[in-house]
Amino acid sequence: MYELINTTLIGITSGSIYALMAIAIVLVWRSTRIVNFAQAGMALLSTYLGYEFIRIFHSFWIALPLAMVAGALVAALIDLVFMRLLVKHASQGPIAAVAPIIATLGLLGVIRAFISFFWGNQDLAIDSPISNVGYTVGTHTLAISPLKLAILIASLALMGVLTLLFQRTNLGLALRASAFAPEISRLAGVRVDGVRTLGWALAGAAGAAAGMLQTPNGTGTLSPDSIEFSLLLVFGFIAAVIGGLESLLGAVLGGLILGLVLAFVLTYISGSLVFITGFVLLIVVLIALPRGIIGAKGARRA
C-alpha cells in the first residue's frame, strides 16, 4: 500500500516536470508549427544562467524569474537571428518538412558546445530552495516534499496562466491565429513575425522554469550532458504528443500520465525498460489516438 502510494506520488511529481517541458514544446508548436528539439538545450542554458544568478543574488527565488526572463530572451534571439532565416530559406523543396527539425537539432548541439566552453564539463550544483524531505504520515515517509509540491503547483499555475492567455486574451488569439494560418493572420493585421518570436519567448521562459525546478529535484547537479535534460528532451516531447501537441491541458495530462506509467514500470517491472516504455507509450498513443488524449475535444475548443 505504502509502495503503491509512493509510486503514484513519484509518478505525479516527475510527471509535472515533463508537463512543464511539454508546455514549452506545445507553445512553440502552437505559435510556429515547429517541434523544437532544442527546447531541452535552451532550458539547460537558462538553468546555467540561473546558476549564475544564484551566485550573484544568493537566492533561488530571485534567480528563478531572472532565469525565466533570460530563457525568454535567449529563445526570442534564436527566433530572430535563426528561425526567421530558416523559414525564409528552407521553406521550399523536398527538405522543407524536415529542415526545421534538423535545424533545431543543430541548435541543440551548438548550445551544448557553448555551455561546455563557458562552464566546462563538470557538475555544478543548485541547492534546493525549500525542503525536499518527504512529508511523514505516521511512520511512513511519503515521496512528496515541499519542493515537489511547489513543482506540481508551478506546473499547474503555469498551465492555468498560459491557458488564460491563449484562450481569453487578444495576444492569445493572435498567437493561435498566426500558428494556424500565418497568411490570413497577416491579412487581418497581425504582426505574425513578432507574434512568433513572442511564442518562442514564452516557451523559453517555461523551459527555464522546468530546468530550474528539475535540477534541485533530481540529483541537484547541472552538467552540459545532464541526463535530466536528455530525459526532458524525450519525455517532454512524448508528454506533449500524448496530450495532442495542441493543448496546454493536454500537455499537463500527458506529462502526468507519462510520469505515472514510468513510475509503475520502474517499481514493478524493471529500470532497464523505462526508456523503451516511453517509446511504446508514444507509439500506442499515436496509433490509437492520433490526436492525443484530449486532442479531438481540445483542438475543437482551441
Place this chain on the structure above:
Amino acid sequence: MMSLRISNLTVDHGAIRALDDVSFEIARGQLCAVIGANGAGKTTLLRTLSGLKSATSGSAHWNETNLLHGKAEQLVRHGVSHVSEGKSVIAELSVKENLDLGALWRRNKKESAETKTFIIETFPRLGERLEQRADTLSGGERQMLAIGRALMSKPELLLLDEPSLGLAPLVVAQIFQAIRDLTTSMGLTVLLVEQNAMGALKIADTGVVFNLGKVVANDFAPALIADPAVRAAYLGY
C-alpha cells in the same frame, strides 16, 4: 484625390511574368470586377496590392499610401483588406475569434464592437454561430465570415478573390448582392476578382479584363457586357 491608381505594374513569379505592365484606376466608392481566364494574373494582382507579394516594377497607390512598399500587416492599418482565395477563414478558430482577429490591431475597442454588431446584422447566420468552429460552417457561411473578418479591419479598399468559388448558384447570388450592398452602404472601394464574370460584371460599376498578365479591356461594366469580344471570350455567349 481618393482612388486606387495602378501604373505600369509588373510582377514576376520566378521565371514567369505574372503581371505585365498593368495600368488602371478605380475611383472611390466604385466596385470594379476583374475578370479573365485562369492564370491571367488576377490573384497575383490582389496579392501584390495587399502586400503579400513584391512587385518587379511599376507603382500602385491607394490614396497617398504606396501599396508596393508595405507589408500586408501594415497595409491593413491603411485601410486595405484582402479576402484571399478559397474562404479565407481560420478553420480551427471560432466564428467570433475569426471576426475579432480582424480588429485586433484597432485601438478603439468601442468602434470595433460596433463594427461587429453591424456585421452580425448584415450576416445574421454568423450571429447564430458565434461560438462554433469555423470549419463547421457551410461554404456560403464561411465566405460571409471571410468578408466579415475583412470588414472588421475597417477597410476603405476591399480586395475580394473569387468569393463565388465552389458555392451553389443561389448562395452566389446572395453573396454578390451582399457585396453590392456593402459597397454602397459603407462607401467601400472594391476590387472583385471573379471567374464568374457575368455575375461580377452585373453588380460592378467598372470592369477590367486580364489576359496572360496584361490588361486587355477596361471599361464600365455594362459596356463590357455589351462588348462582343468580351462576351465571346469570357461570358460564354
Place this chain on the structure above:
Amino acid sequence: MRAVHKIKSNSTTRFIFFIALGIVLFLLSNRVDELRVYQGAEIAVYVIAISSLILLTGYSGQISLGHGALVAIGGYAAAVANINFHVPIWLTFFIAVLVSALFGALLGAAAARLSGPYLAGATLALAVGLPSIANQFTVLGGEQGLTFDAGMPPASLGEDFTVYKWNFWIAALATLAILWLLQNILRSRYGRTWRAIRSNDVAAELSGIAIGRSKVLAFALSAGIAGLAGACLAMLVGTVSPSAFPISLSFSLLTGAVLAGVTTLGGVMIGAVVLVAIPEIADAVANRFGGSESVTSNLPGLLVSALLILTVLLVPNGPVEQMRTIRSRKGVASHH
C-alpha cells in the same frame, strides 16, 4: 535521342564503373598507412548508414532521428547469430540485414501513419530507449556487450596483410554493393514511386500509388541497409554494447545525410568523409590556437552542429544538388 542511346548501356556501364571503383579502392588500401585504412573502413560504414538515411528521408520523405537504433539492431543481430547460433561470419552480415529489415518493416508500419514531427519524436524515443534493453536480457550481454570477432584475414593474403585492411575490404565491398543496388532500385519503379510521394503524396495517391505500402517498403529497405552498417560497425569495433550506439550516433548520421544532401545519393561520400574528418580538423584547429582541453573536447561537437545549421540555411538540398542547380541555371541562361 542521345539519352535513349545512353540508357541502353546504362546498367552495364554502371556495373563496370563500380568494379573500377572497387579496384581503385583496393589499390589505395595498399598504398596508405594502417590508420588511413581504418579510417577508410569507418568512412565505408558511414557511407552505408548515411545512404540508408538518404533513401528514407530524401527519397521517401520520412525522417528518422533514431537510425542509430537500427544500426544497433544490425550489430546485435550479427553478434548474437555468431555467438549463440554459431553462424559463420559472412552469413551474419545477411542476418543483420534481415533482422533489421524485419524490425524496420514493423516500425515502418507505424511510421507510415505519422507525419514529420511525430515520426521524428518517435524515432528519437526509440534511439534513446532501445540500447538500454540490452541490460534486460542476458543474451545481449548487458552493459558490457558482446564480442563480435570477424576473424583474421585469410593466410593466403600474406603475413603483412592487416586486420584493418581485411575489414576495409569487407566494408568497402559492402558499400559498393549497397550503392550499386540503391542506384538500381532508385531508377526502378519503386524509386519513381518514392519520389512521387515525396513531392506530393496527395497527387501520388490519386494516381493510384499505395502510399502506405510504399513507405513501409522504404522503411524496411532503409532499416536493412542500416543493419548492414551495424554489422560492419560491430566488425570494426570488435564488440557491440549499448554505449556504442548513443543518441549522438543517430544525430551524426543525420548530420552526415544533411551535409551530403539529403535529396540525392550523389554526395553521400561527402557526409561520411566529413564525419570522420571532423575530429581531426577540430584537433588541428584547437592545436593551432593552443586550445585548452575544454576547447579540444568540445570543438568537434560545435563544428558538426554549426555545419548542420549552415547547410540547412544555405544549401538545404546539399552541396551536390546545389551545384547541379547552379549549373542547370547557367545552362538555361546560356540558352536564352
Place this chain on the structure above:
Amino acid sequence: MIVTNRRKFLVTSAALVVGALTLSAVPSQAFSPRSVDGVTATSIKLGITIPMSGTASPGYNKIPGAMKAYFDYVNDNGGVNGRKVTLVVENDEYVPTKAVTKTNKLVLRDKVLALVGPLGTSNNQAVAQKVNPGKRGVPVLFVNSGFSGFANKAKYPTTYTVLPSYIMEAKIMSAYIKEKFAGKKLGLLYQDDDFGDDALAGFKQSGVDFAVKVPYASGSQGVATTPGTWVSALAKGGAEVVVLFGVSSATAAALYASYVGKYKPQWILGSVGGDATTLAASKIPPSFLAGAIGTSFAPSPADATDDYIKLFMDVNTKYNAGVPFDNNIVQGMNTAFLTVQALKSAGKNLTRKSLMAAIDKNGSKFASAGLVPLNYSATSHVGYNGYWFGTYNASGALVADGGKYTVYTTDSGSGAVAKSTYTRPAMPAKGLPN
C-alpha cells in the same frame, strides 16, 4: 541527364575516396628502419583515452590533467633519464567505437610508447579486441577499470591492472560485514553490468546473503529516474545495512533519496562511488555521508599528513592551476607516479619490451601512494589487491577505523581474505622516483 548525373556521381565518389584516403596520408612507415615507438633521445610519448566530454565525463575528465601535472613536475626536475614525458589525451566520450578510433590514432599515428590509464571496462575490452595492443606489443598500463578479467595475462598479455578488482572488493567487504554486522538484515544496491556482476560473484563466493537486492541500469540513464524507487524497495525489505556498489552519481542519488525518504540504514559505500569530493560536487552535503562506511586503497585525499597527498596537493597547485583536489586527482597523479617509476626502472634503453620487463621485475617494489601491495611479477599483472575501511566524518572525509589503516588483501579467485602487514615504501625524495 540522368546518365550524366550518375557518371558525375561515380567520378565524384571516386575522387572523394581517393582524396579522403590520400590527402594527408604519409607514405607507409610500417617497415621503415626500427626507430623505437614513442621514444626519442629527449622525449617519451604516452597516450590515454578517457571521457573528456559527455555524460560520463564529470570527475574522470580531471584525471588526465592531474597526470600531465605530475609529468610536468618530473620534466621540470630533469625528466626521466633526461627525457621529457608527454601525454596525448584523446576524448572517447565513453563510447567504445570512439575508444577504438582514438586508440588507433594513438598507436598508429602518434606512435605512443604505451597507453596509460585508459578508462572504462567496455572501452578497454573493445580496444583489446580490435586494436589488439597485445599482439602489437603496446603496453596498456594501469587501466582505470576494476574488471577482474584484465589481469588475465593470456588474453591481455600487455595489460596491467592497477585498481583492486570488483571481486576483490566484494570479497573484502563480505569479510568485513561478517566481522562487524553479523546477523543484520543486508541490502545491496548495485549497477546492473559487469561491474555489478563481478561484485555479485564476489559476494556469492563469500557466502553473504542479501535480503534485498536492487539493481539499477548503468549508463547513468537509470540513475536520474529511479532513486526514489530504490529506497522504497530497500526500506520495504527492511535492510539495516546497505552495500552500495555503484558509480558516484548513483551513490549521490541514493544518499539523497534516502535523506528525502528518511531512510537511515548503515551504508557501506564501494570504492568507485565513495569519493567524498565527487559526491560533494554532486551537492551531497558532507553530513549525508557522515557515519557511512567506505573503502579505499589510497590515503584519503583529505589526509594532509600523508607524504604523497602533500606532494600531490603541492603539484596540483603549481602545475594544475589548483583545480579542486579529490580522489580523481590522487588517482591521476598516482598513475603518473607509477608510470614514471616504471619508465625509470626500464633504464636508458627504453622500449616497449624493456618497459614491461621492468614492471614484471620491479613492479611489486614500486613506491606509490597506495597503502596496499602491488602484485606485479613475471606471472601476474595484478596491481593493488586490497582495501582499508574507514568511516566518513562530519566533514565528509574518510577516516580509517581506529585511526590507522587496516588493510585487507585477497585475490580475484578463491583465495582467502587476510589482514595485511604490508608497509608502504617511503616516498622518494621530493616525490621523484630514483
